[in-house]
Amino acid sequence: MLQSQLFCKTLKEVPKEAEVISHQLLTRADFIDRLASGIYSFLPLGWRVHKKIEKIIREEMVAIGGQEVYLPILIPKNLWQETGRWKTIDPPLFKLRDRHGAEFGLGSTQEEVITDLVRQRIKSYKDLPLYLFQIQDKFRNEMRSVGGLLRVREFIMKDLYSFHTSKEEAIKYYQKVKKAYFRIFKRCRLQALYVEADPGTIGGELSHEFMVLSETGEDKVLICKKCGFAGNVEKFKRVSVCPKCGGLLEERSAIESAHAFFLGTKYSKAMSANFVDKMGKIRPIVMGCYGIGLGRLMASIIEIHHDSKGIIWPKEVAPFQVHLLRIEKTPRLKKASEKIYEDLLNSGIEVLYDDRDDKTAGEKFAEADLIGIPIRLVISERTLKQNCVEIKKRSEKRTKLIKIANLREYVK
Ligand SMILES: [Zn+2]
Numbered sequence: 001m002l003q004s005q006l007f008c009k010t011l012k013e014v015p016k017e018a019e020v021i022s023h024q025l026l027t028r029a030d031f032i033d034r035l036a037s038g039i040y041s042f043l044p045l046g047w048r049v050h051k052k053i054e055k056i057i058r059e060e061m062v063a064i065g066g067q068e069v070y071l072p073i074l075i076p077k078n079l080w081q082e083t084g085r086w087k088t089i090d091p092p093l094f095k096l097r098d099r100h101g102a103e104f105g106l107g108s109t110q111e112e113v114i115t116d117l118v119r120q121r122i123k124s125y126k127d128l129p130l131y132l133f134q135i136q137d138k139f140r141n142e143m144r145s146v147g148g149l150l151r152v153r154e155f156i157m158k159d160l161y162s163f164h165t166s167k168e169e170a171i172k173y174y175q176k177v178k179k180a181y182f183r184i185f186k187r188c189r190l191q192a193l194y195v196e197a198d199p200g201t202i203g204g205e206l207s208h209e210f211m212v213l214s215e216t217g218e219d220k221v222l223i224c225k226k227c228g229f230a231g232n233v234e235k236f237k238r239v240s241v242c243p244k245c246g247g248l249l250e251e252r253s254a255i256e257s258a259h260a261f262f263l264g265t266k267y268s269k270a271m272s273a274n275f276v277d278k279m280g281k282i283r284p285i286v287m288g289c290y291g292i293g294l295g296r297l298m299a300s301i302i303e304i305h306h307d308s309k310g311i312i313w314p315k316e317v318a319p320f321q322v323h324l325l326r327i328e329k330t331p332r333l334k335k336a337s338e339k340i341y342e343d344l345l346n347s348g349i350e351v352l353y354d355d356r357d358d359k360t361a362g363e364k365f366a367e368a369d370l371i372g373i374p375i376r377l378v379i380s381e382r383t384l385k386q387n388c389v390e391i392k393k394r395s396e397k398r399t400k401l402i403k404i405a406n407l408r409e410y411v412k
Helices: 021-028 044-063 077-083 111-121 167-187 266-270 294-304 331-346 361-371 381-385 404-411
Strands: 032-036 039-042 074-076 095-097 103-106 130-139 154-164 193-196 206-213 219-224 230-232 249-264 274-276 282-284 286-293 322-326 351-354 375-379 388-393 399-403
Touching: 021 032, 021 294, 039 044, 044 130, 044 154, 044 167, 044 294, 074 077, 077 103, 077 111, 077 266, 111 130, 111 154, 111 266, 111 286, 154 167, 154 294, 167 206, 167 249, 167 286, 193 219, 206 219, 206 230, 206 294, 249 266, 249 294, 266 286, 286 294, 322 331, 322 361, 331 351, 331 375, 331 381, 331 404, 351 361, 375 381, 375 404, 381 388, 388 404, 399 404
Parallel strands: 193 230, 322 351, 322 375
Antiparallel strands: 032 039, 074 103, 095 103, 130 154, 154 286, 193 206, 206 249, 219 230, 219 249, 249 286, 274 282, 375 388, 388 399
C-alpha cells in the first residue's frame, strides 16, 4: 500500500475524551473514529488489525471443531420472552418496533437464537456433540461508554456455543476451549489469567473470565501470590484469603478479554431443546458458551504493547509487516525504493510504503512509531550509496544497515 493513497490522518495531540492509552493511540494513529458514545468506525489500518485478530480466532475455533454460522441481530421479542430475558438481561436490550408494531431486541448475545436453531434439528444423542460459532455485530445498551474500544455499545464478537449429552462431556469441552483461548492470547502476545467469575445474566453453573492485567482495566482481580489462584472481585467480594490455600490475596486491575460459561440446561430447559438419549429417555441438551470481543482484544494488545511514541504491534496482528520509508525525493532514490517495494510485495510481504514527498524525515519517523508496524526500513541517498537500507524493529532501539540484496531474509 502506498502511504500517499492511505485513508489515514494522524493526530499529534491527544484527543480530550481519550483517557486510556489504547483509545489515545488508536485515535491518534487514525485506526478508529468515534461516531457517538461507544460507537466507532474502523478505518483501513484499524480494520486490517481487526481482520487479523478475526483470522486467528476463526482458525482456533475451527481447530476445536467449530462450524461457523451467521445469526440474525434483529431478534423477535417472543424468543427473548421464552427465557424471560426480554426484561431481565443486563445491560438492557436496545428495543425497537417494525412498521407493523412488532417488537425486536438487537442481539447483545445470541443464546435464544442458537438454541431455537438447534432444537429444531437435534433430536438424538447421535447428533451430539455440536459446536457452532459466529463472528458478528453485537449491541450493548451500556450505562456509560468510556475507554475507547474497551467498553462500547456496538462491536464485533465471536461467540462459540457447544451442545452436549452430559455435563462431563461439556466440562471436557470447556477445558478444550480454555486451551484454544490461551492459544489465541499467545498469538496476540497477551498473557491472560484464567479467573473464576460470576455468570451474571448469561447464567449457568460455572463461569471463567480471561483477564489481561493492566492498570487501565475496569475489572478487579484477586490473585493469590502463594498458589496462583485468581478470582473476580465481584464473585469473591467477602473473601480476604485464598479459597484454595488460605494465602493472602492481592487486588489488581485487569481487562476482561474473554468469557466462558458452562450454561448447563438453563436455556435448553426454558426453550425445550431436548434430545433422546441411548436409553430412549428425553433429556435437555447441556450447553456451554464462550465469547471474545474483537475490538476489546485489539485495545488490550495496545494497552500491553506500546511506548511513549506509539503502538508496537505484535507481528501476527500488525496492519502491515513492513513500513518502508523513503527519506529524500531524488529520481534515483524513488526508483530504488519502488523496486524494493515491488520485490517485497512479490515475496508475499505486506508493506506500507511511505512514498510521500510533502513530509519531512522527522514527520515520517514519528508517524511510523505511532502506527507501530513491526519492521521499519529506511532508504536514503546515504544508504543507497552503500546498496543498503536501514532496518529497525519497532520493539528495539538498535538500527542496522543491511544489503538490499539480502533484505528478504531479514523481513520474513
Ligand atoms: Zn492460594
